[in-house]
Amino acid sequence: MKKWSMILAIVFMITTILAACGSKSDQASGNKDSKGSEGSKDQSFTIKVANYYAIDHPQNVALKEKFKPLVEEKSGGTLKVEIYENNKLGGEKEFYTGVRNGTIEMGIPGMIMQADVPKMGVIERPFLVKDFKHAKAVLDGPIGKEMTDELAEVHGVHTLAWTANGFRMVSSNREVASMDDFKGLRLRMPNTPVFVELGKALGANVSPMPLSEVFTAMEQKVVDAQDNPIGVVKSSGFYEVQTHILESRHGFTPNVLIVNQAFWNKLSDNQKKAVEEAAKEYADYEWKLSEENYESDKKFLAEKGMKFVTPNEKFLNEMEKSVQPMYESYYKEYPWAKEMVEKIKQQGN
Template identity: 60%
Template structure:
C-alpha cells in the first residue's frame, strides 16, 4: 500500500511540475492590478499535514493570497515531501518547476551566513529567535540568496527548538556514545552529533520513520512537534529536552517568477507569507506543552537535562565554534549580535 501511495504521489508530482508555470491572461482585479496574469503557486515542504507549518499555509497563506488577488493567484500545498525531499523541492524552486517552498537551511553549503540560524546553544527562547530572524539580522542572513540561488526570500517561520528522541534514555553525556543518530545531511549538524559522541547517519526526513522502525538508527533530532506530527513516537521511547539548536524555516519563491508578477501580486504574496509565518511562530510556541502531553500519553519519557549536563553538552560543542571562527572572520561578531538580541 505504501509503495502504491508513493507511486501515485510521484506521478502527481510529475504531472503537476509543468502546470504551475502555465499562465493565462486574466481580466485582473483591483487587488492584483490591472492586466495581471493568472499563476498557480505550488508550495512544497517536508512537514506532515497536521504540522503548524501546513496549518498556517491552509488557514492563512492560501486564503489570503487567493482572496486578495481576486483569483489571479491560486495556491496548491504539497506537504509531507510529496514533491520530493528537501533538496529536491528546493532545487525545484530554484529552477522554476516548483513556484514556492518552505525549506530549512539546506542552502547554507553555498551561503555560509545562513548556517548561523542553526549553530548550537545560541538562542534563549522563542522570543529571542523570532527577534533575530524577523529583524535586521534575518535580512542580513538572506541577502545573498536571490543572487546566488535564484530564489527570493519572503518570510522566516519556525521549526522550533530541536531535541533528541531515542529508543533509550539519554541522561548524561556518556549516553550519546554508540548512539546511532539520524541528523540532516548538513555539516554543522553532523559535527555536533559527532562532538557529543554519537555515530551520525545523515538521511532525508522522509526516510526517518522507516530507519527508526527497522533500528537502522536509534534516534534523531527534531522539535517535538515533528516527532508527534510524523508519528515517530510510535518507534521511539525517550526524548531529551536538550534544546540544542533552534531550527528555522524560510518561505521562498522562484526569483524569475517573482520578477514577472505585478507589484500588487508581489505585495499580496509577501503580506500573506509574513502573516502565515507569524501565525506559525505562534502555533509552534503554543503547541509545545500540548505536544509534550500527547507524547507522554503515548509512552514517551522526557528527560530534562540539569545544569551540569547542559554545560557538558555546550562544552562538547565548543570545538565547532572554534572551527567556525577560524573559517569565517565575521562569525564571532554575528554570534555576539545574536546573543545581544536576547537582552
Template identity: 60%
Template sequence: MKKRWGIFPGLFLSTAVILSGCGGQSSPASVTPSEGGTQAAKAHILKVANYFATDHPQNVALREKFQKIVEAKSDGTLQVQIYDNSKLGAEKELYDGVRNGTIEMGIPGLIMQADIPKMAVGEWPFLFKDFAHAKKVFQGPIGKEMTEELESKHGVHPLAWSANGFRMFSSNRTIASLDDFKGLRVRMPNIPNYITLGKLLGTNVTPMPISEVFTALEQKVVDGQDNPIATLRASGWYEVQSDVLESRHMFSPNLYIINAKLWNQLTPDQQTIIEEAAKASADYEWELLEKSYEDDKKFLQEKGIKFTEPDDSFRRAMESAAGPLYDDIY
C-alpha cells in the same frame, strides 16, 4: 550558563566578520493594458512544497492564512496548491525545484548553507534562549542579512522566516548524561553544523532525508533522531521511540521562498499580496508552534514517551562538547 548567553552579543560582530528556472504556470493569454496604462495581472498557480506532515503547524498556517489571503486578495489571479509531507521531494529536491522553477514556492530549512555560509548562523548550537529571542533575530537585521545573497546566487526570493523550533533528541533509550550519547546511532540532516555537533556529543551520525526517518527508526537502522517535538508527533515517530531529551541544542528556522524569475514576472500588487500573506502565515506558525509545545509533550507522554530535562551539569557538558564547533566558526 554565562558562556551560553554570552555568545549572542558577539553575534553581530561575528556576522560582520563571517558574512564580510522559470517560475509559475502562467495563462497563455497575452498581457493586456488596463485603462491606466499598466499591465493586467496574469494568472499563476503557486505550488507550495514542504516536508512537514499535514497537521504540522507549518501546513496549518499555510491552509488557514497563506492560501486564503492570497486567493482572496488576488481576485483569482493567484491560486495556491499545497504539497506537504515531501510530496514533491525531500528538502533538497523541493529547494532545487524552486531554484529551477519547476516548483513555484517552498518552505525549506537552511539546506542552502553549504553554498551560502552566512545562512548557517541561525543554526549555531545553544544560541537562543526562547522563541521570542529567536524570532527577534530572524525577523530583524540579522535575518535580512542572512538572506541577501539568495536571489543572486540561487535564484530564489526570500519572503518570510517561519519556525521549525528547538531541536531535541528522541531515542530508543534514555539519555541522562553525555556518556549516554556514546555509540548512539542518530539520524541528522546532511548539513555540516548538525553532523559536527552530533559527532562532538559522541553519537554516530547517519544523515538521511526526513522522509526516510520513520522506516530507519522502525528497522533500527538508527537509534534516534533530532527534531522539535512537533515533528516527532506529526510524523508519528513516537511509535518507534521511547525517550526524548529536552536538550534544546539548536533552533531550526524555515524560510518561505519563491522562484525569482516568477517573482519578477508578477505585478507589484501580486508581489505585495504574496509577501504580506507569507509574513502573516509565518507569524501565525510561530504562534502555533510555541503554543503547541505543552500539548505535544502531553500527547507524547500519553503515548509512552519519557521526557528527560537535562540538569545544569549535563547542559554545561553539552555546551562544552560543542565548543570546537565555535572554534571553527570564529
C-alpha cells in the same frame, strides 16, 4: 440661389469635419481606456508550495488557514495556491532544487542552502538561541535580512518570510540522560555539516539522512535516535518507534518561505503585495502555533508513552562545553561569524 447653395455646402463641410474629428477623438479615448484596462489586468498564476512536513504540522496549518486564502483573496483570484505537504514533490533537496529551477514556484526548506550561502546557517549554531521570542527578533530584524541577502544572487530564490521549526531535541529508543549515554548511540542527523559535527561532538555515531527516511530507519533499527523539534516527532509519528525524548534544546531551526526569483519577477506589483502581506500573516501565525504547541505536543507524546528527560545543570553544561570547539573552527573558517554570533547573543540578553 448660388449664394445659399454655397453657404449650405460650407456648413455641410464644417459639420462633416467636426463629426469626423469627434469620432477619432472618441476612438482614441476608447483605445486608451482599452489599453489602460488591459494593462492593469493581472495575469493568472497557480503557485505550488512544497514542504516536507505532515499535514497537521504548524507549517501546513498556517499555509492552509492563512497563506492560501489570503493570497487568493488579496490577489482578486488571479493567484491560486496549491499546498504539497509531506514530501509530495520530493524531499527537501529535491523541492528546493525545484524552486531554484522554477519547476516549483515556492517552497519551505530548512537551512539546506547554507553550504553555498554560509550566513544562512549561523542561527543553527548549537545552544545559541534562547527561546522563540529571541529567535523571531533575530530573524525578523537586520540579522535575518543579512542572512538572506545573497540567496537571490547565488540560488535565484527570493525570501518572503522566516518561520519556526523549533528547538531541536533527541528522541531515542532508550534513555539519554548523560554524556555517557551518547557513546555508541546511532544518531540520525540532517545531512548538514553543523548537525553532523554537533552529533559527533556529543559523542554519538552520526548517520546523516533526510527526514523522509527517518521513520523507516528507526523502525528497522538502523538508527537508535534522531534529532528534531518535538512537533516533528508528533506529526511524523516517531512516537510509534521511539520511547524517550531528551529536552536538550541544543539548537534552533527555522524555515524560510522562498519563491523562484524569475517567477516573482513575473508578478504584478499588486500580486507581489498580496503575496507579501499573506506571507507575513502566515509567518506570524506559524510562529504562534509552534510556540503554543510545545506543551500540547509534549502532553500528546507523553500520553503515547514517551518519557521526557530534562537535563540537569551539570549535563547541560557538559553538552555546551562539548560543542565549544565547533565555534572556534567556525570563526577560523568564516571571519565574519564571530561578530554575527555576538550580535545574536546580545539580542537575547
